Amino acid sequence: MSKNLTKRSEDYSKWYNELVVKADLAENSGVRGCMVIKPYGFAIWEKMQAELDRMFKETGHENAYFPLFIPKSYFSKEASHVDGFAKECAVVTHYRLKTDEDGKIVVDEDAKLEEELIVRPTSETIIWDTYRKWVQSYRDLPLLINQWANVVRWEMRTRLFLRTTEFLWQEGHTAHATKQEALEEAEQMQRVYADFAENFMAMPVIKGTKTESERFAGALETYTIEALMQDGKALQAGTSHFLGQNFAKAFDVKFTSKEGKQEYVWATSWGVSTRLMGALVMTHSDDKGLVLPPKLAPIQVVIVPIYKGEEQLNVISKKVQPIINELRSKGVSVKFDNRDTHKPGWKFAEYELKGVPLRIAIGPRDLENGTVELARRDTLTKEIVNQDDLVVTIEKLLIEIQESLFNKAINFRDNHITEVDTFEEFKKVLETKGGFISAHWDGTSETENKIKELTKATIRCIPIEGKIEEGNCVFTGKPSVRRVLFAKAY
């Protein structure tokens, strides 16, 4: 398979699809809309999981596991929730196959379930049915629980990582005695997600809240982090929901307060998914392949020997082994690619495609000079480094690359937030420059929907850090007190 990618400027969407497959991140499976996450892609996801899991535990959460299947009746208990998910769910109706008269394997109609089971699209209903048994008194609260799981949403149009029928995610589900505590939890998790996105993925995000029509089905408030991809489209990277007492009421989850009163429990839920893999790819990568931030790169440094014959390889191997050992002892992940099945040039292209942050090449002349060639994936620059300085240089560069990727992304993002005050301008910026459009909005779903119909742009969020400013709705001219961010989105 050729390593050459379609250029971003030619066809961004095609570039993305090719890159995900060629860099061994994921591929489509024989099952409609379901992907196979390949080992290299999964290794990145594992690094994301490890960091997020640590952050969840540091903020007091524990992991648990709830059933994959949700009885249809549970699913229907919260009205807006079922409206939001019923149209796209996988339904289990039978529990056995049999061989028919022609020897074909068919569904056994005698094994029909009395009540259909839904493959979880999200677990609020099954979890709140469980919480009813766990919560009696204020002493049982808060419940701070997270689950790592697979979920299924029957999507008609799918794209690797960005929108798949099955995906992997984590879903936090917490229960609180007071509204205030639940609100603080939902806000805290938005901050945790933003911290992860910026400090590990090197992906700047805008923290905000969703408008009513973009809220999670069953939520009173949805907190979101919104990122901007290189093609000027926004991507919702994580959401945290304040669910009020909706699920507690639907599943009758009450507790006895300190004052001895029976009250409904307050809820939050929050999640990020393998969609982050798509966001990571589209934030940093270039026409040569992936660009990975060092903190999430499965291989941070690759060493490629340049040699003729086994003897030269042996000399190089001997030279690099102490360097490898020292780097590993400092927690740097290093691969020494001494395969004789591929030429150095092939390997260079391979590790560029796979986004390895630093590449070391070492050949006979380097042995003579006590040097190596050190190449940065993000800038594609090379330098000759003294072997004695190599470990220190690498440690410094890994930090520098992480920061530099973030700075580059934040510059791009900040250059793509445009304030507009007329609808003409709105449409023009959307079609030419793209990115976030900061505009006044009259606060109605009606206007929001009309703008969406006309332009495909949606309100990504009402930014938390946005300032109060009098103005007029960009579409209706009605009064508004703050700007919101519009964009076309993934």
Added chain:
Amino acid sequence: MSKNLTKRSEDYSKWYNELVVKADLAENSGVRGCMVIKPYGFAIWEKMQAELDRMFKETGHENAYFPLFIPKSYFSKEASHVDGFAKECAVVTHYRLKTDEDGKIVVDEDAKLEEELIVRPTSETIIWDTYRKWVQSYRDLPLLINQWANVVRWEMRTRLFLRTTEFLWQEGHTAHATKQEALEEAEQMQRVYADFAENFMAMPVIKGTKTESERFAGALETYTIEALMQDGKALQAGTSHFLGQNFAKAFDVKFTSKEGKQEYVWATSWGVSTRLMGALVMTHSDDKGLVLPPKLAPIQVVIVPIYKGEEQLNVISKKVQPIINELRSKGVSVKFDNRDTHKPGWKFAEYELKGVPLRIAIGPRDLENGTVELARRDTLTKEIVNQDDLVVTIEKLLIEIQESLFNKAINFRDNHITEVDTFEEFKKVLETKGGFISAHWDGTSETENKIKELTKATIRCIPIEGKIEEGNCVFTGKPSVRRVLFAKAY
């Protein structure tokens, strides 16, 4: 809820069911046969996962993720495989719900799938369908891949952890160029499982192979590790399968060998599941609750302050903080339970129920004397320890408890392997003493099935370390060259 458990001697099965729920490991959900794994239970499973994952990676394996759903046609491609699983699988037939005329949520018959999807009971078929695309040349081999996932087998009679409709597991799926390499892989993974069972779970296991009728559906050889529970019943704790070229042929997975020939790929698969949680509970626990080996205990040491009033608690807290810090710096997990909502006696019973290996109690008199009371969960013994010696004593005891649990279990197991030479004796031992029965067998499935019908005992394994010994089948009297192990099993 009372902490008192049914005694093992009264009703072992009831004791187990109560313990799993009361110790907060798991509980039944509203979905038939599916369990909720509670945070404390999940924390133990996470420790198991972390160790196993490390061992898999150290033996060269990588993680990946394959779809939850398997098209019915894939599932049918390997004949013995579909025979083994078709009778117990969840079938997805529709992908949408709708609201009917009466306002009820029903399955939308317009959204019927053309081909039904099976919720994976195991992933050989979907994975080998993928491997066909990954393997062209001997250079692409071996593929050494593991998946952590949920699977579904529609069981009619379920028990928490031991047999549930949905369970969590890992499944390794490897592809090799030669039969010999695949056999070695299957045997290696059996050793990895035995190592994990013995050195982390402190659970002795017998390594062996399965008879033809007990083999995995689609395997040519199944390697197993078999453990013995305290009630004298055996439990299959992990299996590793040599699949020959069955799946390669069913899914047309061929490679070009070094010699340029087209050959079918050789396969293995291997798995352990949340069933290990049940095995862990039943190997060590007692009438007071769980007994956990230190290496898998989420809390290794709990400190319970004995105090009157906040002032005394403050003095105690100040005293124990440096001890806690020192233990944590040595990787010991410590909980300081300073809740004022429960009395010390309640806490003692709670941590006994939850199997925390070491409990420290510290009160005013201990402060005066510079001591603490240190209690061992496994032996229920207590000693007074000088505070200065505490950290060293704890480190020593955690190792000692781990070893002691293993030795106790191995003594029990070895005392429950009984050689018998007549069928009368066989039945008598089975009904009175239980455990493994070492007996000659004529090698036929017919005899094996008859013995099973008459006694409910099955051949657990043909032990790898068993000696060659001439004898006569305990049932038919026909000649035999080695003893096999029979037992009633979970």
